[in-house]
Amino acid sequence: MIETFITSFKLKNTYRANSIIYSIKQFPIIRKILPNSLYKNRGLKIFANIISIIIELISIFIGKLLYVAIMIFAVLSLYKTNKADTFLHIFTFLTLCGGVLNTYMLNPTKDKYYAIVLMNINAREYGLSNYYYQLLKLVVGFLPFTILFGNIAGLPLWLGITLPFFVLSIKLIVMNYCLYDFKKTKKASNENLPSKFVWSFVGICLLLAYGLPVINITINQTIFICVFIVAIILGIYSFVKIHNFNDYRKMYKQILTTSNVYVIQNNSGTQAMKNTSLNQIELDKNYTSNKSGFAYFHDLFVKRHRKILTKAVKKQSVIILIIFVAVIIGFQFSAEFKSKTNNILMQYLPYFVFIMYCINRSSSVTQAMFMNCDHSMLTYRIYRTPKVILGIFKERLKTLIIINLLPASIIGLGLALLLYLSGGTDNNLNYIILIVSIISMSVFFSVHYLVMYYLLQPYNVNTEIKSSTYRVVQAVTYFVCYYMIQIQLPTFSFGIAMIVFCILYSLISLILAYKYAPKTFKLRI
Amino acid sequence: MKLVVKNLKKSFEKKEVLKDINFEFEKGKIYGLLGRNGAGKTTFFNCLNEDIEIDQGEFYIEEENKKRKMEAEDIGYVLSTPNVPEFLTAREFLKFFIDINKKRIKDLKTTDEYFDFMKIEKEDRDRLLKDYSHGMKNKMQMLVNIISSPNVLLLDEPLTSFDVVVAEEMKQMLKEIKKNHIIIFSTHIMELALDLCDEIVILNKGVLEEIDKNNLDNEQFKNKIIEALKEE
Numbered sequence: 123m124i125e126t127f128i129t130s131f132k133l134k135n136t137y138r139a140n141s142i143i144y145s146i147k148q149f150p151i152i153r154k155i156l157p158n159s160l161y162k163n164r165g166l167k168i169f170a171n172i173i174s175i176i177i178e179l180i181s182i183f184i185g186k187l188l189y190v191a192i193m194i195f196a197v198l199s200l201y202k203t204n205k206a207d208t209f210l211h212i213f214t215f216l217t218l219c220g221g222v223l224n225t226y227m228l229n230p231t232k233d234k235y236y237a238i239v240l241m242n243i244n245a246r247e248y249g250l251s252n253y254y255y256q257l258l259k260l261v262v263g264f265l266p267f268t269i270l271f272g273n274i275a276g277l278p279l280w281l282g283i284t285l286p287f288f289v290l291s292i293k294l295i296v297m298n299y300c301l302y303d304f305k306k307t308k309k310a311s312n313e314n315l316p317s318k319f320v321w322s323f324v325g326i327c328l329l330l331a332y333g334l335p336v337i338n339i340t341i342n343q344t345i346f347i348c349v350f351i352v353a354i355i356l357g358i359y360s361f362v363k364i365h366n367f368n369d370y371r372k373m374y375k376q377i378l379t380t381s382n383v384y385v386i387q388n389n390s391g392t393q394a395m396k397n398t399s400l401n402q403i404e405l406d407k408n409y410t411s412n413k414s415g416f417a418y419f420h421d422l423f424v425k426r427h428r429k430i431l432t433k434a435v436k437k438q439s440v441i442i443l444i445i446f447v448a449v450i451i452g453f454q455f456s457a458e459f460k461s462k463t464n465n466i467l468m469q470y471l472p473y474f475v476f477i478m479y480c481i482n483r484s485s486s487v488t489q490a491m492f493m494n495c496d497h498s499m500l501t502y503r504i505y506r507t508p509k510v511i512l513g514i515f516k517e518r519l520k521t522l523i524i525i526n527l528l529p530a531s532i533i534g535l536g537l538a539l540l541l542y543l544s545g546g547t548d549n550n551l552n553y554i555i556l557i558v559s560i561i562s563m564s565v566f567f568s569v570h571y572l573v574m575y576y577l578l579q580p581y582n583v584n585t586e587i588k589s590s591t592y593r594v595v596q597a598v599t600y601f602v603c604y605y606m607i608q609i610q611l612p613t614f615s616f617g618i619a620m621i622v623f624c625i626l627y628s629l630i631s632l633i634l635a636y637k638y639a640p641k642t643f644k645l646r647i
Numbered sequence: 648m649k650l651v652v653k654n655l656k657k658s659f660e661k662k663e664v665l666k667d668i669n670f671e672f673e674k675g676k677i678y679g680l681l682g683r684n685g686a687g688k689t690t691f692f693n694c695l696n697e698d699i700e701i702d703q704g705e706f707y708i709e710e711e712n713k714k715r716k717m718e719a720e721d722i723g724y725v726l727s728t729p730n731v732p733e734f735l736t737a738r739e740f741l742k743f744f745i746d747i748n749k750k751r752i753k754d755l756k757t758t759d760e761y762f763d764f765m766k767i768e769k770e771d772r773d774r775l776l777k778d779y780s781h782g783m784k785n786k787m788q789m790l791v792n793i794i795s796s797p798n799v800l801l802l803d804e805p806l807t808s809f810d811v812v813v814a815e816e817m818k819q820m821l822k823e824i825k826k827n828h829i830i831i832f833s834t835h836i837m838e839l840a841l842d843l844c845d846e847i848v849i850l851n852k853g854v855l856e857e858i859d860k861n862n863l864d865n866e867q868f869k870n871k872i873i874e875a876l877k878e879e
Contacts, residue, residue, distance in 0.1 A: 416747070419735075422735060426735075427734070494733055498731050498733065502724070502730075502792075503719045503722045503723070504720060647698060647699050
């Protein structure tokens with residue numbers, strides 16, 4: 123088993139090193155300088171290997187540090203309860219959540235796919251040895267922080283030491299249950315697609331973790347010790363069961379399908395992956411189109427993608443309406459809340475750039491456009507003629523703008539209404555500026571994403587993002603919007619500046635799109 | 648009508664995939680493009696389809712001794728992995744394709760006539776393409792490319808995903824339509840190339856060359872092709 127583990131560790135290290143080199147090669151200028159033979163350069167390989175091992179070491183501790191510090195320690199001060207008990211309380215319930223959400227073993231990762239499916243490594247030996255390694259990392263990673271933060275919160279040292287072993291036991295118990303379930307049903311569950319039952323369990327645990335202390339209820343050390351002893355006993359029992367389980371190969375065959383593994387691989391940053399995208403297509407025989415040409419084509423696209431287009435936007439709008447109603451009700455109860463809201467509306471318009479960024483659907487919609495439509499259509503030369511490209515571009519632009527306009531106009535009108543109800547403003551122009559600037563932000567994001575998509579078309583035929591420029595633009599967009607959160611400017615001047623910017627940007631980018639899209643809109647090779 | 652390729656070059660980083668392609672493809676013929684794995688057949692197709700920029704050289708259509716640019720309408724490309732818009736039904740896809748090609752289609756037929764021509768069953772015509780099998784998608788891809796009737800038809804291993812019956816039908820169909828087209832057909836199956844194609848062209852070491860059959864019988868011709876492909 124140790125041999126299998128070493129092999130798999132080497133394998134993981136090799137492709138991690140390769141992906142480090144690959145990402146170095148993704149930078150626009152460096153790419154031109156570095157040759158493909160890079161991958162066999164010994165010095166660079168060693169360098170990448172060292173980085174890879176450093177990443178491994180850091181990953182042991184960083185995640186655990188952030189988890190204990192942010193999820194548990196940082197929130198202690200919010201409660202009036204005993205700090206040590208609250209620490210224990212939240213830790214216990216979050217451990218239950220983590221236990222069902224991440225078993226390590228059932229996570230369909232690329233490592234497992236390569237090793238077990240592609241290279242035919244013994245599934246039991248691979249699964250178990252890597253599982254034990256993960257568990258070891260878990261205990262080692264947790265130990266310093268449960269001791270440190272536990273100590274600051276007032277837990278005795280020995281209790282800080284027991285906490286990681288509690289986590290360990292819970293992981294083992296859940297894993298054993300999963301194996302038991304697999305034996306019974308012959309179906310292995312992909313842990314990245316948790317069932318409704320799992321989600322409800324997680325929801326309840328979260329509620330208990332953070333909710334109970336609000337009403338001054340926490341577990342105490344005695345209760346924890348009882349729970350701990352039960353967990354340890356069940357944990358040892360589960361360990362024996364897991365170790366003696368024989369059908370790992372069959373189980374992994376079910377979990378490690380290409381679709382599962384690919385979803386993981388591409389999920390970093392993007393959600394609408396090829397498979398999920400395909401699931402978004404709905405065929406409803408009642409929906410047809412009387413149009414022709416590209417209008418027909420696009421019309422059907424929109425109708426078959428209601429889930430991510432109209433339906434999603436309607437949901438958004440309802441939630442936004444509810445928030446507004448809640449705020450207006452709030453006005454009735456607190457005059458202070460009223461004047462604060464008024465102040466926010468007059469000073470914090472930049473904040474809404476970020477909000478508009480968050481609710482804009484264009485990014486995921488363009489992704490679906492590629493995955494479900496352009497991915498196949500771009501191979502047809504006729505689809506890439508300027509007439510067709512621009513014709514469909516126009517239809518898409520209209521749709522994107524209109525779709526995003528619904529929640530945007532609700533927000534715009536809602537804000538103006540809030541401003542009026544919270545005490546009004548000296549300058550009536552502010553009402554109009556609120557409405558128009560929110561709407562122009564929405565139009566801006568719609569135009570921005572669509573034009574970027576057409577000018578940079580970042581995907582290749584395997585639906586991988588191949589353009590580093592596209593990534594950079596995405597990141598810059600995010601950071602600029604995020605930065606806006608910290609800015610306070612009078613709504614009047616910022617609003618006008620925003621409107622002018624949005625109009626200019628949209629005009630210029632549309633001109634660019636019309637000029638260059640016929641050349642740039644093609645599959646990356 | 649001829650498709651003329653002159654001094655076409657394409658490299659990826661330092662690797663010269665297409666070194667110097669010179670060739671004239673004539674209307675009315677099916678060209679069998681043979682080459683070893685990685686020889687650059689797909690790259691050559693991608694160049695002609697303008698999926699990638701070429702480094703040097705040119706290609707154009709020559710009609711009645713007049714040279715003109717190869718336009719998008721001139722070319723159809725059937726990939727070995729079928730590409731069809733999965734959110735449409737077969738009929739809708741066909742309608743869209745006919746819509747955007749309307750002006751150029753000479754004897755326009757109804758969608759059902761086209762489906763009959765391609766032997767796509769009635770119950771399949773209104774199904775979403777995402778539920779089509781690999782071979783069925785390929786049929787659709789082939790069909791729309793035939794309907795738009797481009798002057799140059801590039802086929803990349805198109806028959807391998809068909810069952811034997813359909814493959815035979817496709818072969819017959821290609822023979823029927825060849826008189827109005829230049830068909831370039833890439834394949835690894837020698838028998839298919841010999842059976843279907845009028846000319847055998849091999850891509851080796853970045854150069855395209857025609858293999859003359861002269862008076863050789865099939866067996867001798869086959870050996871000659873293999874020898875040519877083996878050349879290092």
